[in-house]
Amino acid sequence: MKASAISHSNIALIKYWGRQEDGGRGMNLPLNDNVSMTKEGISGGSKLMSHTTVEFSRSYEMDSMVLEGRELTGRELERVRLVVDPLRTKAGVEEHFRIGSRNDFPTAAGLASSAAGFSALAIAASSALGLDLSREELSTWARLGSGSAVRSLHGGFVYWHKGSSHETSFAEKVCQGAPFPLNAVIAIVNEGRKGVSSDVGHEHAHTSPFNSIRTELSQKEALLVRDAILDNDLRTVGSIAERNSKYMHAVMMTSDLPLYYWQGETLKVIRSVHAMRDRGLEVYFTIDAGPNVHCLCRPEDALEVQKELEGGEHVLRTIIARPAEDPHTIDEHLF
Amino acid sequence: MKASAISHSNIALIKYWGRQEDGGRGMNLPLNDNVSMTKEGISGGSKLMSHTTVEFSRSYEMDSMVLEGRELTGRELERVRLVVDPLRTKAGVEEHFRIGSRNDFPTAAGLASSAAGFSALAIAASSALGLDLSREELSTWARLGSGSAVRSLHGGFVYWHKGSSHETSFAEKVCQGAPFPLNAVIAIVNEGRKGVSSDVGHEHAHTSPFNSIRTELSQKEALLVRDAILDNDLRTVGSIAERNSKYMHAVMMTSDLPLYYWQGETLKVIRSVHAMRDRGLEVYFTIDAGPNVHCLCRPEDALEVQKELEGGEHVLRTIIARPAEDPHTIDEHLF
Numbered sequence: 001m002k003a004s005a006i007s008h009s010n011i012a013l014i015k016y017w018g019r020q021e022d023g024g025r026g027m028n029l030p031l032n033d034n035v036s037m038t039k040e041g042i043s044g045g046s047k048l049m050s051h052t053t054v055e056f057s058r059s060y061e062m063d064s065m066v067l068e069g070r071e072l073t074g075r076e077l078e079r080v081r082l083v084v085d086p087l088r089t090k091a092g093v094e095e096h097f098r099i100g101s102r103n104d105f106p107t108a109a110g111l112a113s114s115a116a117g118f119s120a121l122a123i124a125a126s127s128a129l130g131l132d133l134s135r136e137e138l139s140t141w142a143r144l145g146s147g148s149a150v151r152s153l154h155g156g157f158v159y160w161h162k163g164s165s166h167e168t169s170f171a172e173k174v175c176q177g178a179p180f181p182l183n184a185v186i187a188i189v190n191e192g193r194k195g196v197s198s199d200v201g202h203e204h205a206h207t208s209p210f211n212s213i214r215t216e217l218s219q220k221e222a223l224l225v226r227d228a229i230l231d232n233d234l235r236t237v238g239s240i241a242e243r244n245s246k247y248m249h250a251v252m253m254t255s256d257l258p259l260y261y262w263q264g265e266t267l268k269v270i271r272s273v274h275a276m277r278d279r280g281l282e283v284y285f286t287i288d289a290g291p292n293v294h295c296l297c298r299p300e301d302a303l304e305v306q307k308e309l310e311g312g313e314h315v316l317r318t319i320i321a322r323p324a325e326d327p328h329t330i331d332e333h334l335f
Numbered sequence: 336m337k338a339s340a341i342s343h344s345n346i347a348l349i350k351y352w353g354r355q356e357d358g359g360r361g362m363n364l365p366l367n368d369n370v371s372m373t374k375e376g377i378s379g380g381s382k383l384m385s386h387t388t389v390e391f392s393r394s395y396e397m398d399s400m401v402l403e404g405r406e407l408t409g410r411e412l413e414r415v416r417l418v419v420d421p422l423r424t425k426a427g428v429e430e431h432f433r434i435g436s437r438n439d440f441p442t443a444a445g446l447a448s449s450a451a452g453f454s455a456l457a458i459a460a461s462s463a464l465g466l467d468l469s470r471e472e473l474s475t476w477a478r479l480g481s482g483s484a485v486r487s488l489h490g491g492f493v494y495w496h497k498g499s500s501h502e503t504s505f506a507e508k509v510c511q512g513a514p515f516p517l518n519a520v521i522a523i524v525n526e527g528r529k530g531v532s533s534d535v536g537h538e539h540a541h542t543s544p545f546n547s548i549r550t551e552l553s554q555k556e557a558l559l560v561r562d563a564i565l566d567n568d569l570r571t572v573g574s575i576a577e578r579n580s581k582y583m584h585a586v587m588m589t590s591d592l593p594l595y596y597w598q599g600e601t602l603k604v605i606r607s608v609h610a611m612r613d614r615g616l617e618v619y620f621t622i623d624a625g626p627n628v629h630c631l632c633r634p635e636d637a638l639e640v641q642k643e644l645e646g647g648e649h650v651l652r653t654i655i656a657r658p659a660e661d662p663h664t665i666d667e668h669l670f
Binding site: 271 | 544545548549552578581582584585588589593595597598599600602603605606609
């Protein structure tokens with residue numbers, strides 16, 4: 001009863017911020033449908049990938065997990081059980097688990113490490129347990145560990161239906177990369193951990209006066225972006241993604257636990273993107289719950305965007321990413 | 336027919352951002368009532384004051400004005416005429432004017448130089464013309480040059496009634512400084528000119544999805560802040576001012592001419608203010624249309640706040656300001 005999987009991180013084009021009240025903490029039901037690109041790093045030495053091995057065995061006296069060489073305890077291990085327990089019950093298995101997981105990119109710096117991790121976890125755990133579940137169902141279990149993990153259960157472009165219950169809040173593939181050639185040039189300005197985790201931040205979204213407008217607009221924009229992806233319309237996808245990202249940060253900054261994920265370097269990259277666009281380069285930014293900036297452009301413009309970004313001293317390094325393949329099991333185990 | 340006046344800058348506690356549509360450009364009628372402190376610098380070598388001399392004379396063949404040694408032309412001179420022409424007409428005078436004006440602080444860097452300037456202009460011009468107008472009426476004429484100038488026609492704390500016509504949009508004094516001892520420690524992080532003037536920015540406020548909520552909340556908060564000033568309630572004034580300022584910047588950043596007045600240094604000062612408050616110092620921030628930050632605190636805490644702010648390399652210098660006296664005419668002419 002041992003299996004391993006890899007899964008890629010994702011970048012939201014329409015953001016998930018704040019949870020449905022009835023959904024409670026454990027369910028991670030978002031306030032609005034949202035859209036993302038599952039991303040594979042193709043430069044900078046990082047595939048933006050999580051590799052996770054799960055084993056159930058009578059020889060284990062307790063559940064345990066090692067993430068990046070660190071033994072998880074308390075709340076962190078509890079989050080893992082939120083995903084594994086229902087699968088273990090479904091399979092009628094009582095053995096304890098041992099899990100190992102590694103990311104090939106910085107953890108908790110707004111690059112959605114938890115999304116890749118919990119997605120790989122759901123795939124590896126269900127495989128180790130001998131369960132044959134659809135991607136859509138697996139996405140609902142990954143969601144219990146981290147909301148945005150739901151979207152990493154598919155490669156390419158992904159639509160997360162907010163739903164109103166555990167079963168109805170799942171991820172669906174919009175398309176693989178082909179009909180919409182897109183690159184994200186990620187400007188990394190800080191690789192440290194976030195001060196406030198998004199898990200905590202979500203709880204405060206409703207205290208911002210802008211939260212309900214953001215939610216309402218995002219619900220509409222999710223549909224617009226999905227259509228524009230299928231129409232290969234970068235201008236629409238990019239301009240909506242850019243403003244949707246700002247709506248989220250406006251909510252974050254004005255909640256009663258004000259969250260300032262931006263840094264000075266973030267603002268400099270924003271200005272660079274405007275400057276590039278002003279001189280005709282079609283590039284748009286989006287920023288997750290962290291200081292780093294994803295710059296969305298056509299693959300043929302990615303090197304120029306990269307060069308421009310790396311010209312600034314405020315950018316530590318960049319990673320170019322493209323739509324990733326579907327996550328899947330692999331034979332290579334971490335232990 | 337020559338007179339001079341001094342007037343101080345002001346810092347909004349409830350912001351003016353965006354104009355009533357029917358008011359048109361020339362009228363500067365705000366979307367919501369707003370509140371400010373007219374401020375006198377008491378450290379840092381700047382009183383945050385404008386000194387303006389106006390003379391009408393047959394010897395002048397055209398209207399002219401020198402601001403900070405620079406001869407104004409075009410749109411800038413037009414704005415001056417918007418204030419002076421109605422006063423000249425009211426006085427039945429046909430002579431051209433010559434005006435000189437100087438600020439003792441950086442121009443157009445979010446320290447409301449235009450507010451002090453147009454307020455001093457209204458006072459000096461009306462005095463030179465021999466008009467005896469109330470402060471409230473004078474405030475309406477200053478408003479035509481720059482919206483926020485309306486508030487500098489009084490010292491202390493000031494309430495700008497948004498009104499719905501030229502006559503009904505005027506400034507009223509809430510109180511002089513005494514009942515509410517307040518200092519603003521201004522963290523100057525950049526002394527350069529703004530990229531986009533607030534005059535242009537106002538025109539785009541309505542394109543932000545958050546504009547109407549900001550307006551509605553600000554209208555309520557203006558009344559709350561006025562009452563809290565009279566109650567000497569710093570916690571209420573400070574916390575409302577701080578969030579109201581963030582509402583304005585959220586609108587600015589999400590309008591279709593996105594305005595990012597914040598810089599990295601601005602974010603660092605925001606974090607300093609949170610850190611100071613976390614350890615029990617009662618201090619709140621507010622940010623106008625520029626990168627500099629006003630930190631509001633009790634006079635007895637101002638030196639500690641100043642020390643903390645100046646400890647950061649990102650702060651160029653600070654100015655401590657207190658509620659200013661009323662603006663008034665003076666005998667000293669600039670030419």
